[in-house]
Amino acid sequence: MNKSVQHKPSPLISVLPLVVLVALLALIISLFGSDSLSGGSQIALLMGMATCVFISMVFYRAPWKIFEQQINKTLGGISVTLLILLTVGMLSGSWMVSGIVPTLIYYGVQILSPQFFLIGACIICALVSLLSGSSWTTIATIGVALLGIGDALGISEAWTAGAIISGAYFGDKMSPLSDTTILASSTTHVDIFEHIRYMMFTTIPAFLITIVIFLVAGIGMDDSVQVQVAQYTEGLASTFNISLWTLLVPVLTGVLIARRLPSLIVLFLSAMMAGATALILQPHILQEIGTPSDLSQVGETAAIVRGLAITYYGATAVDTGYESLNDLVATGGMAGMLNTIWLIICAMCFGAVMVASGMIESITRKVISWIRNRLGLVASTASTGLFLNIATGDQFISIVLTADMFRHVYKKLGYEPRLLSRTCEDSATVTSVLVPWNTCGMTQSTVLGVPTMAYLPYCFFNLLSPLMTIIVAAIGWKIRKNTESAIVQAPTP
Known part of the structure; x- marks a missing residue:
C-alpha cells in the first residue's frame, strides 16, 4: 500500500464509497433497466470514485498524486x-x-x-x-x-x-x-x-x-x-x-x-x-x-x-x-463493445482509488482480525475474493490482493499455501462474472446479450464454488497443516 497515506480510513469510513456506489446503481437500474450500461452505471462508478477521493484528500490529507499513479498503473494493466x-x-x-x-x-x-x-x-x-x-x-x-x-x-x-x-x-x-x-x-x-x-x-x-x-x-x-x-x-x-x-x-x-x-x-x-x-x-x-x-x-x-x-x-x-x-x-x-469498455475503464478507476486510499486494505484487515479457526479462515478468504470483485471490478486484482492479504495468516496458522490458492480460485475467479460492473460480468453480458442479473441465478457452478470451498473447510477434507511439499518458489508476476 502506498505509504503516502499516513492515516488510513477506518473500516466504517472505508465502506462509504461502496454504499454510495450500490445506492446509485440501484437507482440507475430502477430508472434505466437494461439501458443502465449505456452511461448510467458509468456515472455511478465515477461518483463512487469521487466520494473515495474526497474523503481521502479532505479528511486524511492524501495527495492526488497517489491516486493518479494508481489509476495509470491499473489502466495500463488492462490495455x-x-x-x-x-x-x-x-x-x-x-x-x-x-x-x-x-x-x-x-x-x-x-x-x-x-x-x-x-x-x-x-x-x-x-x-x-x-x-x-x-x-x-x-x-x-x-x-x-x-x-x-x-x-x-x-x-x-x-x-x-x-x-x-x-x-x-x-x-x-x-x-x-x-x-x-x-x-x-x-x-x-x-x-x-x-x-x-x-x-x-x-x-x-x-x-x-x-x-x-x-x-x-x-x-x-x-x-x-x-x-x-x-x-x-x-x-x-x-x-x-x-x-x-x-x-x-x-x-x-x-x-x-x-x-x-x-x-x-x-x-x-x-x-x-x-x-x-x-x-x-x-x-x-x-x-x-x-x-x-x-x-x-x-x-x-x-x-x-x-x-x-x-x-x-x-x-x-x-x-x-x-x-x-x-x-x-x-x-x-x-x-458494440464500446459501452463495455467505457464501463471497464470507470470500474478500474474506482478500484484504483479504493486501493490507493487504503480503504480496501482497511476493510480486509478488519475481516482478517475476526478469524479464529479453519472455517473462519477459508470463509473470510472466500468473502474477501467476492468483496474485491465487487469493489475493484477485476478478477485479476481480486486474486492478487486476496493472496497478498492472507498469505501471512495461512503461514502463521500453519496451513498449506495450496489451501489459499484453491480458495482464491473458488471465490475470486468464478464470482467475477456475477458482478455487473466487473470486467467479466460486463464482457459476458455484452457478448451473450443477456443482462448479468438475468443469468446470475442460473450460473450454478459459479454460485456453488464458494459455498463448496467453505463446506469442505468445515469438514476438513484433505486439509492438512505444516506440510511444505506443495510449496514451490515460483516467481510472482
Missing part, C-alpha cells in the same frame, strides 16, 4: 484486455455474417433436444474452455452459437447463458493454460499442477451438482415449448449459404488454441479467417450490409468490401424473413 474486447467484437460479427454461427444453429437445432440441451451446453463449454484455458474465448465463440440454438429450441436465454458460463468457468478454472489458474498458483507459490489437483476436491463436486441441476431442469421442459424449428432452418437456409466448409474456421481456431497462442492472437486470426469465409461463401450478405441506404447506386465490389468492414466494426442487420431470427443474427461488431 490488452481492452484489445481483446474489441477483437471479440470483430469475432462475433464475422462469425455470424460468414455463416459459421448460422451453420452451427442450423444443424444444432436438428440434433439437440430441449431436454438435454442445457447439460449438453454446459459440458461442451467445459471441454472447450478446458482445452483453450479461456472462458472468454469459449463464450465468444461456441457460447454465442449455443445461445442461438437454445433460443431456437424455445429455452430461456437466462438458463442457456447460465449453462454456458457454468461450463466455461469450470474449464477455465481447471485448465493449466488459464491465466487465472497460473496467477492464483504463482502468487501463492504453489506448483500449478498441485494447485489443480487440490482444486478437484471442491470443483468436481460443485460441477457434478451443476450438471445434475441442468439435467433435471432440462428433463422438466416440455417439447411443446419448442418453437417451429422448421422456420429457423428455413430462414437460415434461405438467407445464408449453409455449408460445413464454414466449420473449418472453428477447427483451425482449435488448432491455434492447441498451439497455446495468446488469446488476442487466436481471436484476431479467427476473425480474419471468418472474414475470408464471408467473402467466399456469403458475398450477397456482405453486399446487403455494405449497400448504403441513402445511395441508389454503388458498385458490387465496393459494397462487398464495405460490408466486410462494417461487419468488423459496426452493427449489422440481416433480413431472414422472421423477426425473432433477425434479432438472433444481428451483431454489433467492435462498436
